[in-house]
Amino acid sequence: MTQNRLGFLGIMTGRRNGYPPVAEPEFCSQLCAAAPSYGLQALVFHPEGVDGGSNTISGYTFSGGQWEQTMAAPPDIVYNRGLYTDPQEKRAAAAAIASLPRSVPWSRGLPDKWNVYRMLRRSRDAAPLLPETRLYTGPAQLGAQLAKRADGVFLKPVNGTHGKRSLHARLSGQKAGGGMCISGRDGANGVFHHTFVSLSLGLEWIHHFIGRRRYIIQSYLHLTDSKGHPFDVRVLMQKNGRGVWTLTGMAVRLGGRGGLTSNLHGGGTAVPAPAYLLEEYGGTAAEAMLRELTAAAALLPPLLEASCGRLGELGLDFGIDRGGRIYLLEANSKPGRAVFGLSGDRRAARLAAENPLRYARYLLLTRGAGCNPPRGQLH
Numbered sequence: 001m002t003q004n005r006l007g008f009l010g011i012m013t014g015r016r017n018g019y020p021p022v023a024e025p026e027f028c029s030q031l032c033a034a035a036p037s038y039g040l041q042a043l044v045f046h047p048e049g050v051d052g053g054s055n056t057i058s059g060y061t062f063s064g065g066q067w068e069q070t071m072a073a074p075p076d077i078v079y080n081r082g083l084y085t086d087p088q089e090k091r092a093a094a095a096a097i098a099s100l101p102r103s104v105p106w107s108r109g110l111p112d113k114w115n116v117y118r119m120l121r122r123s124r125d126a127a128p129l130l131p132e133t134r135l136y137t138g139p140a141q142l143g144a145q146l147a148k149r150a151d152g153v154f155l156k157p158v159n160g161t162h163g164k165r166s167l168h169a170r171l172s173g174q175k176a177g178g179g180m181c182i183s184g185r186d187g188a189n190g191v192f193h194h195t196f197v198s199l200s201l202g203l204e205w206i207h208h209f210i211g212r213r214r215y216i217i218q219s220y221l222h223l224t225d226s227k228g229h230p231f232d233v234r235v236l237m238q239k240n241g242r243g244v245w246t247l248t249g250m251a252v253r254l255g256g257r258g259g260l261t262s263n264l265h266g267g268g269t270a271v272p273a274p275a276y277l278l279e280e281y282g283g284t285a286a287e288a289m290l291r292e293l294t295a296a297a298a299l300l301p302p303l304l305e306a307s308c309g310r311l312g313e314l315g316l317d318f319g320i321d322r323g324g325r326i327y328l329l330e331a332n333s334k335p336g337r338a339v340f341g342l343s344g345d346r347r348a349a350r351l352a353a354e355n356p357l358r359y360a361r362y363l364l365l366t367r368g369a370g371c372n373p374p375r376g377q378l379h
Contacts, residue, residue, distance in 0.1 A: 007075075009075055010043050011031060030354075045059030050100060080105070108308050112214070114158045114216050117133045126328075129296055129328040135215075136155065151222070152169050155168075155216070158216055163189065164188075164189050165209075181196075233250060234252075234316070235318065237300075237315075238356070251270045251345060253317075269342055270342035273290070300314065313333070314335065316331055
């Protein structure tokens with residue numbers, strides 16, 4: 001049932017090839033199409049579409065199955081979906097937000113992986129979920145870490161996405177003077193394997209591969225199932241129409257046999273979590289894992305909000321090692337939601353797409369008396 005119009009939602013995102021030239025076109029079209037049912041109008045725009053001088057933004061609307069380019073006044077709420085890794089893109093996004101001072105952020109963002117780890121390790125309840133993590137400082141430090149771990153270490157960029165530029169490094173041939181084996185994904189998410197006859201050559205290669213990027217080092221965990229497939233559990237936590245954190249859905253992301261990661265962008269797929277865990281671990285153990293995953297997912301959002309400010313949704317990725325221990329691998333404040341469509345969970349897929357609208361409606365309805373009334377109007 002269509003509600004009376006409350007306000008205007010601006011969805012800021014990155015570019016892609018094609019029309020419309022916006023990232024996540026399917027998700028954005030779902031938001032635009034469902035927005036009127038929640039009393040909202042919606043527009044998708046790029047950071048460069050904000051014209052602070054004329055107090056307008058240009059972007060795209062979706063209605064009746066068609067995209068249309070249009071102009072609008074500044075939105076009441078900005079839902080920032082952009083994944084900006086290039087410094088220039090980050091500056092453009094920050095400038096766009098600064099040019100919209102009266103627009104309410106739908107959510108704050110999380111800092112990088114290292115700082116999220118530092119926040120959570122202060123919590124007595126969250127600390128046991130965290131793999132041992134260090135900030136990469138150079139070849140000497142990495143060599144010392146490798147010497148302590150027969151299974152090697154896992155390295156990933158603190159600002160990385162989709163598993164790109166991640167590495168698994170381990171020592172080899174120690175009796176013959178030492179060497180190193182490295183498996184990983186490059187910047188295009190392509191898989192590679194390298195073997196070095198000496199530790200020094202391997203460390204030098206990794207240092208060059210990392211370059212000026214900031215990386216974290218973690219103990220390598222065996223997060224594979226009984227068939228050798230890497231897997232993790234994606235839990236999507238979202239605020240609903242009452243501003244309350246709820247568990248939207250849970251699915252297992254499953255990578256190729258012998259692969260390094262289970263990320264969908266690296267060729268992985270998704271299956272329902274309860275059925276997968278039941279088959280892999282048996283009824284009693286699977287039920288205990290689901291309870292533990294649910295409890296961990298409920299614990300983390302308030303902890304992160306306490307340090308980062310108000311959040312609207314979190315994608316939480318958990319790994320389960322061969323002993324059944326659960327680890328938090330990553331927390332993402334701009335999570336994807338394709339996993340639920342791939343796993344066949346229609347309810348979670350629908351909620352994942354519509355909860356952002358419910359929460360936007362909640363923000364508009366609960367604004368203080370001193371807040372400005374809705375202003376945004378599409379032209």
